Amino acid sequence: MKLIASDLDGTLLDEEGVVSEENIAAIQKAIDHGIRFVVATGRSYDAASTPLKQAGITCPIISLNGAVAYTEDKKLIRTIPMDKSVAKQVLGACREADMYLEFFTSNGIYSVSKEYFLEVLVDIMKSANPNVAEADIRKKAELRFQAEPVQFIADYDEIFAVENLEIYKILAFSLDKEKLKNVRTQLAGGAGMAITSSGDINLEFNHQDAQKGIALKHLAESMGIGMADVMALGDNWNDASMLQAAERGVAMGNASDEIKALCSYTTKANYDHGVADAIEEMLQERKNKRQ
Structure with missing residues (x-):
């Protein structure tokens, strides 16, 4: 090796x-x-x-x-950025399924709600660390804002209006595994798109390359x-x-x-x-x- x-x-x-x-x-x-x-x-x-x-x-x-x-x-x-039209397809499917999203771009990370963001992180961390007190989990969740700042916007559509912005990855979360399955099935095989996951409650969308x-x-x-x-x-x-x-x-x-x-x-x-x-x-x- x-x-x-x-x-x-x-x-x-x-x-x-x-x-x-x-x-x-x-x-x-x-x-x-x-x-x-x-x-x-x-x-x-x-x-x-x-x-x-x-x-x-x-x-x-x-x-x-x-x-x-x-x-x-x-x-x-x-x-290797995503094509904007592909990113809009992902947004449409995930929005219809009421999933929490993060857009990773050339201008940092975008999302729409800090409160929702924190609740999602807490749920993720609780499922991974069931024996840790929720108060301690919330403190760790807050550290995310220090390690990786997130820009909060009113609507995801604002992202597509940012000039010269490249979208590298879309991360979608849901605690409802049926929603995850349905969105994956709906978007699977889409041109120019790779769908993976890094956990049981998320989907990750990238350019196929x-x-x-x-x-x-x-x-x-x-x-x-x-x-x-x-x-x-x-x-x-x-x-x-x-x-x-x-x-x-x-x-x-x-x-x-x-x-x-x-x-x-x-x-x-x-x-x-x-x-x-x-x-x-x-x-x-x-x-x-x-x-």
């Missing part, structure tokens, strides 16, 4: 949104062995950079599921690395394209059985330093082959 690509949430980050010391050490060990490291996430660049900076990790970042990519020195190398697997292949080629020498780690459906594109696809222990079925390897859960475990296993195999 010459390149390791890792998702963030549910993969490299633990339940507190932190990169563990074990994961940091394993990544550095791989780098010391001449292996490159990259993050591929559904997050925006700024939101992805924060935990990496705290961990002392400097690396290329594929953000917004592959719609935007940066080198390790923050140079923008790839953008803005997928982690495509972006990772593009980045690897720019480094002179073929996909036969790439290991990718992930836990959810927005990771599927890169898990399948990489020679060594590794599912996290906390991933669904469907995601695990896509991969040749499964490691420990994100809260049990699964990335470190997968890297150590790969390095040991590499060592054994050379002996």
